[in-house]
Structures are given as C-alpha cells and as structure tokens.
Amino acid sequence: MEKTTVNIGSNYMDFVCKFHQTIRSQNIILVYEGEINQSITKAFSSMTEQNLEAEADSSVTQKRVYHVMVECLQNVSKHADSEKTGEPIIPGRGIFIVSHNESDYTVTTGNVIANDKIEIITAMLNKFNALNPDEIKEEYKRMIKESRLSEKAGAGLGFIDIVKKTGNKIEFHFEKINDKTSFFVQKSSINREK
Numbered sequence: 721m722e723k724t725t726v727n728i729g730s731n732y733m734d735f736v737c738k739f740h741q742t743i744r745s746q747n748i749i750l751v752y753e754g755e756i757n758q759s760i761t762k763a764f765s766s767m768t769e770q771n772l773e774a775e776a777d778s779s780v781t782q783k784r785v786y787h788v789m790v791e792c793l794q795n796v797s798k799h800a801d802s803e804k805t806g807e808p809i810i811p812g813r814g815i816f817i818v819s820h821n822e823s824d825y826t827v828t829t830g831n832v833i834a835n836d837k838i839e840i841i842t843a844m845l846n847k848f849n850a851l852n853p854d855e856i857k858e859e860y861k862r863m864i865k866e867s868r869l870s871e872k873a874g875a876g877l878g879f880i881d882i883v884k885k886t887g888n889k890i891e892f893h894f895e896k897i898n899d900k901t902s903f904f905v906q907k908s909s910i911n912r913e914k
Contacts, residue, residue: 750818756800757812761793768818778913785825785910787885789818791878792829792908800831801901824912830905838894838902844876849889856884886910 743751749771750764768789772782793816800812814831833841851859863877882890891907 746819747821748817748819750816752817753815755813756793756796756816758797761790761797764793764816765790771818781825781910781913784885785818785827788827788882788908788910791882792816792827792906795878795906796829796831799833801834801837820912822912825910826907827910828905828907830903832897832901833894833904835896835900835902838904841892841904842894844879845890845892848876848880848883851883853887856880860884882908 742748750767752760752764754760765786769782769786772785777785796814796816797812800814812831814829817826817828819826819828848856848859860877860880863880867877879890886908888909888911891909893905895903895905897903
C-alpha cells in the first residue's frame with residue numbers, strides 16, 4: 721500500500737521540524753501560546769508537577785517551580801493588554817515556557833503590555849533585583865501590609881514574591897510592537913536542589 725502525503729506547504733513543515741528541534745535543544749518541557757485563565761493554570765500545574773516528579777527533583781525545587789509558575793501565569797492573566805489598543809483583555813493572552821538544564825528550571829512568560837507601563841515595570845524589577853535577601857524580606861512584608869489597605873499598593877507583589885522564592889533576579893525584555901504596545905518577556909530561574 722502506498723503512503724499518501726498531503727501537501728500543506730514546505731515552509732510550514734520546515735517550521736514544525738525546526739520548532740521541534742529548538743524545543744529539544746533548549747530542554748523545553750512545556751510551551752503554550754494563547755489565552756491564560758484559571759483552568760489553563762490548573763492544567764499546566766498538573767503537567768508540570770508530573771514532569772518534575774519524573775525528573776526526580778527535590779520537593780523544595782518542585783514547590784518553588786510550581787509557585788513561580790502559578791505566579792507568572794497569574795501575572796499574564798491579570799495584566800496582559802490588547803495588541804491593537806493597549807486596553808486590557810480578559811482573560812490575558814500570552815506565551816508560557818518551562819525549561820530546564822542540569823542546574824536550574826526556567827519559567828518564561830511573554831505578553832503584550834501598554835507602553836505606558838514599561839517605565840513602572842522596569843523601575844520595580846530593577847529595584848527588586850538590586851535588593852539583598854534581607855531587604856527583599858522586609859520589602860515583601862511592607863508590600864503585603866500595604867496591599868491589605870489598597871489594591872494599587874499591591875502592584876509588583878508578584879515580582880518580589882518570585883525574587884524572594886527563587887533567590888534569583890528576574891530577567892526581562894520589552895520588544896516594541898507599535899506606538900501603544902510592546903511585548904514583555906519575563907524569565908525566572910529556580911535552582912535545582914538534589
């Protein structure tokens with residue numbers, strides 16, 4: 721019996737093959753692009769938990785990866801903006817990637833944000849990344865206390881929580897899309913403990 725091949729375009733087939741090679745070469749265990757909501761977060765949590773158990777990482781590492789992953793997904797879900805207008809879209813849309821190597825796990829997210837948020841986010845992340853562990857704990861306590869009084873005061877709480885949990889700086893980048901919006905990429909590393 722002859723094999724039948726359906727031609728869907730050599731460019732697309734080439735893209736799929738290269739995409740697969742990239743995923744393998746970067747040790748990506750999960751990649752997703754689309755709507756991020758509570759049910760997606762729950763599904764990713766379950767898949768990531770299974771992958772972590774298969775890798776036989778310590779329970780401390782597993783909990784940290786899980787915590788950072790949920791925090792990052794919630795940030796996208798709550799704060800992603802529309803590419804066309806810069807207006808909030810509900811629920812958030814973005815990209816989510818979990819990868820690993822011998823020394824750490826990496827949780828990377830990307831989503832569209834309004835350009836007028838770039839300065840505020842940059843200042844927050846630079847501030848948190850510059851703090852030592854004791855200063856991070858104090859800033860975290862202060863922000864928790866203030867967030868109980870005002871929702872606005874809780875802005876950045878997710879970022880400092882990630883820095884506190886991982887002990888690592890958050891890497892970030894903004895890629896301009898148009899005059900109103902940019903694509904915000906955030907990368908958090910979690911050290912593997914055996």
